[in-house]
Amino acid sequence: MMSENKDKDAKTHGVLYIGMDLGTSRTSVSASNGVRETVCSVVGYPKDVVSQKLLKKDVLFGKEALEKRLSLRMYKPLEKGVLKYTGEAKDQEAKANLKAAQDLIGEAIRLAKPRADELVYCVIGAPAEASVKNREAIVEAAKAHVDAVMLCSEPFSVAYGMEMLEDVLVVDIGAGTTDLCRMHGTMPEEADQIMFDVAGDAVDAVLAKRIEQSCPGAQFTIQMVKDLKERWSFVGDAPEKCLVELPVDGKPTQFDLTDQIRAACSILIDPICKGITKLIATFDPEFQARLKNRVLLAGGGSMIRGLDTAIEKAMKERLGGGKVLRIEEPIYGGANGALKIAHDMPADYWEQLR
Amino acid sequence: MGGLKDSMRDAIKQLAFRTSVDRLKKQGVTQVNVLGLDRIAALIEAAVHRSLKSRLVGADREVVADATKAEFLRLLRSNEDLLREKSEVERMRERAEEELDALRRDLAQQQSALKLKLERLDPAAAGRWHGEDGAIAGKVAAIVQALANGGPTSADDVQRRLTELVMDVVSDERRDAEAARQALIDRDVAAMQRRIEKLTGSLSLTEHKLQQLSAQHSLDSGISSIYREVQGLAPGDERAETKKGMMAAILEANLRLQKRGTA
Ligand SMILES: Nc1ncnc2c1ncn2[C@@H]1O[C@H](COP(=O)(O)OP(=O)(O)OP(=O)(O)O)[C@@H](O)[C@H]1O
Numbered sequence: 001m002m003s004e005n006k007d008k009d010a011k012t013h014g015v016l017y018i019g020m021d022l023g024t025s026r027t028s029v030s031a032s033n034g035v036r037e038t039v040c041s042v043v044g045y046p047k048d049v050v051s052q053k054l055l056k057k058d059v060l061f062g063k064e065a066l067e068k069r070l071s072l073r074m075y076k077p078l079e080k081g082v083l084k085y086t087g088e089a090k091d092q093e094a095k096a097n098l099k100a101a102q103d104l105i106g107e108a109i110r111l112a113k114p115r116a117d118e119l120v121y122c123v124i125g126a127p128a129e130a131s132v133k134n135r136e137a138i139v140e141a142a143k144a145h146v147d148a149v150m151l152c153s154e155p156f157s158v159a160y161g162m163e164m165l166e167d168v169l170v171v172d173i174g175a176g177t178t179d180l181c182r183m184h185g186t187m188p189e190e191a192d193q194i195m196f197d198v199a200g201d202a203v204d205a206v207l208a209k210r211i212e213q214s215c216p217g218a219q220f221t222i223q224m225v226k227d228l229k230e231r232w233s234f235v236g237d238a239p240e241k242c243l244v245e246l247p248v249d250g251k252p253t254q255f256d257l258t259d260q261i262r263a264a265c266s267i268l269i270d271p272i273c274k275g276i277t278k279l280i281a282t283f284d285p286e287f288q289a290r291l292k293n294r295v296l297l298a299g300g301g302s303m304i305r306g307l308d309t310a311i312e313k314a315m316k317e318r319l320g321g322g323k324v325l326r327i328e329e330p331i332y333g334g335a336n337g338a339l340k341i342a343h344d345m346p347a348d349y350w351e352q353l354r
Numbered sequence: 355m356g357g358l359k360d361s362m363r364d365a366i367k368q369l370a371f372r373t374s375v376d377r378l379k380k381q382g383v384t385q386v387n388v389l390g391l392d393r394i395a396a397l398i399e400a401a402v403h404r405s406l407k408s409r410l411v412g413a414d415r416e417v418v419a420d421a422t423k424a425e426f427l428r429l430l431r432s433n434e435d436l437l438r439e440k441s442e443v444e445r446m447r448e449r450a451e452e453e454l455d456a457l458r459r460d461l462a463q464q465q466s467a468l469k470l471k472l473e474r475l476d477p478a479a480a481g482r483w484h485g486e487d488g489a490i491a492g493k494v495a496a497i498v499q500a501l502a503n504g505g506p507t508s509a510d511d512v513q514r515r516l517t518e519l520v521m522d523v524v525s526d527e528r529r530d531a532e533a534a535r536q537a538l539i540d541r542d543v544a545a546m547q548r549r550i551e552k553l554t555g556s557l558s559l560t561e562h563k564l565q566q567l568s569a570q571h572s573l574d575s576g577i578s579s580i581y582r583e584v585q586g587l588a589p590g591d592e593r594a595e596t597k598k599g600m601m602a603a604i605l606e607a608n609l610r611l612q613k614r615g616t617a
Contacts, residue, residue: 033577034371118579141610160600
């Protein structure tokens with residue numbers, strides 16, 4: 001007969017490692033069976049029995065939830081990189097968000113397609129700032145589906161995945177937060193990390209405002225703004241004209257959004273440069289030059305065209321120079337790194353957490 | 355050796371996952387390195403041969419080759435076992451589904467039979483007969499009264515009154531029969547209701563079983579990891595020391611967090 005997921009004795013087939021990047025806007029997994037999946041971090045529950053019968057599901061995730069949102073109660077359980085649930089809040093909304101976060105983590109693990117007869121070890125890259133209550137909630141949610149789980153800081157896992165363990169400065173531009181992390185061969189500490197909330201969502205908000213001001217009558221939602229940002233994003237010299245169609249009184253109308261998109265994306269440059277400057281200025285002077293030349297852009301925001309050049313330019317003014325690299329796979333950087341950590345973790349370490 | 359090559363090719367194919375160019379683009383991948391299945395299989399084979407050749411002397415080589423063959427056969431067997439288990443679960447699932455359908459049909463039948471019975475139980479009829487009974491009783495009293503009084507009686511009159519009397523008897527019979535029928539119906543209805551309750555119970559039980567089976571099924575059809583054992587840092591890793599320190603720090607932080615949670 002089939003065995004239960006947690007049955008240790010039946011797990012004779014192999015060991016599956018899962019690396020997870022739990023993000024505000026999307027959650028990605030990378031696993032040692034070759035699976036790589038990503039899901040928008042939204043969870044929807046049928047509003048009533050009728051919708052439930054119709055949808056034939058108790059819970060929907062990501063794109064599917066967004067498509068059926070009219071018959072769903074929707075939750076975006078992470079905000080500014082952390083769970084909206086704080087552990088203290090007792091109200092319904094907080095509880096519902098916690099459940100949504102737990103269901104999302106469960107779904108992410110299911111997406112990795114673990115076998116029932118394999119030992120499953122999972123490392124989750126979580127924001128460095130997540131509270132203890134928050135981390136506990138994440139661990140609890142994951143433990144229901146895996147044999148052991150570890151959390152580690154998100155920018156750290158990005159750097160680890162790229163084998164950049166010394167003298168590198170990771171700039172992870174997410175949806176809710178931008179995280180800067182200085183690596184110097186040991187685990188980064190509080191002083192090595194800076195976080196602020198000028199990130200993807202903030203760019204969307206500024207872009208929405210600019211469109212509202214400059215395109216009279218244009219109708220749009222914040223999701224449409226996000227989509228067109230992801231299609232056209234750039235800073236500095238425009239690589240092309242951003243000609244975008246938006247409905248005006250229901251009729252598709254073309255607008256040139258080149259300036260608006262440049263302006264919105266550019267809000268990231270200054271705070272990032274300030275953060276970089278601070279982390280370099282407080283580093284061992286002997287290694288400052290090396291750190292300056294190894295700034296690594298990661299996260300969805302690193303896909304903004306021209307951002308590396310723009311930051312290099314600003315660093316030249318403030319720090320006399322610097323070199324900015326871009327991660328090859330912005331979407332899976334965190335998950336790949338977490339997977340590598342899971343793999344490298346000694347067996348007896350995992351045992352201690354089972 | 356061709357069979358082994360084909361099996362290797364199949365195994366690699368199973369480990370691979372499918373995606374589209376558009377999907378990769380969306381995920382931010384702009385360039386991919388392409389390596390054909392045959393080439394990968396050939397590389398693995400070559401690597402195995404080379405390492406066997408360089409590391410082993412003749413006798414060992416055979417031992418390792420035998421062990422490898424055995425391991426390969428074991429893997430194939432475990433795959434077959436899993437396939438068998440999978441089809442077993444599928445069969446159980448089909449059976450549960452059939453059972454569920456039969457239960458549903460039975461329940462629907464019982465419910466419509468009950469509905470029919472209840473419709474036949476016309477409450478208006480009872481009321482009507484009640485009224486008739488009263489009238490007949492009145493007429494009997496009148497005949498008795500007239501006969502007792504010895505008043506004038508024609509043949510017609512007697513015939514009419516006698517008919518009324520017979521009707522009275524018939525009505526009594528009718529009432530008794532109706533009462534018996536009513537009792538029967540009551541018993542039938544109660545029995546049917548009990549049966550429906552039971553059916554509903556087993557229906558939800560079977561549904562639950564089916565759900566469990568489905569859940570098991572989806573768990574089982576996972577994709578195998580490429581690792582048979584827990585890995586850990588590669589012994590030859592240049593930065594093993596640095597990484598070891600980092601792993602220890604991650605473990606420590608997690609022990610603190612997770613032991614706190616369970617304390
Ligand atoms: N091509 C693109 N140009 C600009 N921004 C993009 C592009 N693609 C994705 N993004 C943005 O990147 C952000 C998502 O990045 P990422 O997935 O790294 O964040 P996250 O991990 O979900 O969030 P956080 O790290 O804050 O929890 C979103 O704001 C998204 O709009």
